[in-house]
Amino acid sequence: MSNDYQYNCRHFKGYIPCRPHKEQGVECTADCPAREPVSGNILIIKLGAMGDVIRTTPLFERLKQEYPRARFFWLTDFPQVVPPTVDRILPFDPASLTWLRSLDFSMIINLDKDPQACALLEQLSADDKRGFGLQAGMPAPINQAADHKFRTGISDTYSQENTQHYLEEIFAIIDMDYRDEEYILPPSEENPLFGQKLGSMDMPIIGLNTGCGGRWKTRLWSIDNWRQLTELLTRAGYAVLFLGGPEEDEKNQYLADTTDGIYLGHFPFNQFITLVDHCALVVSAVTMAMHVAVGLKKPMVLLNNIFNRHEFHFFTDSTILEPPEPCECYYRPTCKKGETCLNDISPQKVVDAVIQLLPR
Numbered sequence: 001m002s003n004d005y006q007y008n009c010r011h012f013k014g015y016i017p018c019r020p021h022k023e024q025g026v027e028c029t030a031d032c033p034a035r036e037p038v039s040g041n042i043l044i045i046k047l048g049a050m051g052d053v054i055r056t057t058p059l060f061e062r063l064k065q066e067y068p069r070a071r072f073f074w075l076t077d078f079p080q081v082v083p084p085t086v087d088r089i090l091p092f093d094p095a096s097l098t099w100l101r102s103l104d105f106s107m108i109i110n111l112d113k114d115p116q117a118c119a120l121l122e123q124l125s126a127d128d129k130r131g132f133g134l135q136a137g138m139p140a141p142i143n144q145a146a147d148h149k150f151r152t153g154i155s156d157t158y159s160q161e162n163t164q165h166y167l168e169e170i171f172a173i174i175d176m177d178y179r180d181e182e183y184i185l186p187p188s189e190e191n192p193l194f195g196q197k198l199g200s201m202d203m204p205i206i207g208l209n210t211g212c213g214g215r216w217k218t219r220l221w222s223i224d225n226w227r228q229l230t231e232l233l234t235r236a237g238y239a240v241l242f243l244g245g246p247e248e249d250e251k252n253q254y255l256a257d258t259t260d261g262i263y264l265g266h267f268p269f270n271q272f273i274t275l276v277d278h279c280a281l282v283v284s285a286v287t288m289a290m291h292v293a294v295g296l297k298k299p300m301v302l303l304n305n306i307f308n309r310h311e312f313h314f315f316t317d318s319t320i321l322e323p324p325e326p327c328e329c330y331y332r333p334t335c336k337k338g339e340t341c342l343n344d345i346s347p348q349k350v351v352d353a354v355i356q357l358l359p360r
Contacts, residue, residue, distance in 0.1 A: 004029050010036040010071060010087060038071040038087075040106035045120065045131070047092055047112050048077040051291040056111060057083055058181035059170055066176075070106065075120075080269060083184040092116075100124060109174055113139045113153050130174050146173045156330050165313040182315055183295035188277065189270035197264055198278045203239040204358055207279035207298075209289040210255070211248040218306045218329050218340045219285040223251055229283070229347040230259040236351060237360040241279060243272075243289055281358045283350060285342070286312075299357045301350055305342045306330055319353040321345050 011018035020034035090096035110131035133142035212219035240261035256263035
């Protein structure tokens with residue numbers, strides 16, 4: 001059956017009206033003034049973690065410049081943080097996989113070394129595949145440029161010698177040089193409570209993100225250290241705002257009850273972005289909140305022990321603090337000695353770093 005439907009238009013959905021039709025009333029024809037022809041499909045596979053998805057977004061910005069007419073797909077466990085300008089944002093579920101297997105791609109980029117992501121790359125049809133696939137049923141680099149990032153994942157020795165930050169590494173996977181592209185954060189959402197509680201403050205607000213996520217407990221700074229840090233910061237003339245999610249709620253409430261720091265609660269992710277934006281500086285371990293602060297170009301004092309310090313990249317002046325003695329638990333979820341060496345970083349050292357970055 002012949003028809004005039006514009007299947008190769010960026011706006012075409014096929015199962016619902018397109019956005020220009022809903023907003024402008026235009027029809028799907030060759031002479032539609034909103035028609036935007038596309039040529040080729042590009043798929044990015046970056047499932048998680050949430051912070052890693054956020055810090056992968058500069059890659060999309062560059063790909064859009066290099067392939068302006070491509071239709072972009074992004075498969076992820078965290079669709080809420082993928083740039084809204086991606087044409088098709090897909091959760092990693094059976095419905096998405098069914099559709100993807102029916103498509104032909106000009107390029108597929110898999111940035112995850114998880115077996116399921118690598119297996120999917122092997123199953124999909126594409127002219128150009130980059131990143132990680134399978135060899136003998138095991139994850140493997142599929143192009144030479146991906147070998148460096150692959151080796152950092154299987155050899156602690158090689159990983160500890162690495163001097164490239166994450167963005168340089170993932171750009172190298174697709175044979176591109178990193179050119180200072182920045183994070184693309186999701187749209188933020190204001191909460192009236194933030195303005196009421198924080199809007200009239202005449203002191204710089206220091207955000208203390210007290211959690212570390214569930215996987216790497218070796219990143220957890222003690223609650224007593226957070227309490228001492230809060231007392232030192234308030235004494236030095238700063239306001240302290242405790243940040244975190246549901247896992248940190250009890251801890252942050254206790255800190256707010258026992259210090260002069262402020263805790264407003266935990267909020268949906270889009271509102272959390274706004275809350276972090278109220279801060280003049282953020283103190284955090286390596287967490288999703290760290291990536292939000294980096295994306296907002298907030299000065300940071302980053303507490304790090306188990307990761308290679310060269311991995312991190314900031315868009316404004318920031319400081320990485322580490323224990324005085326090298327950590328023996330490189331990329332380990334639990335400490336070999338029973339107590340994390342992150343606690344060897346003193347609260348006073350953190351205060352000194354805050355004052356140097358943000359003089360009172």
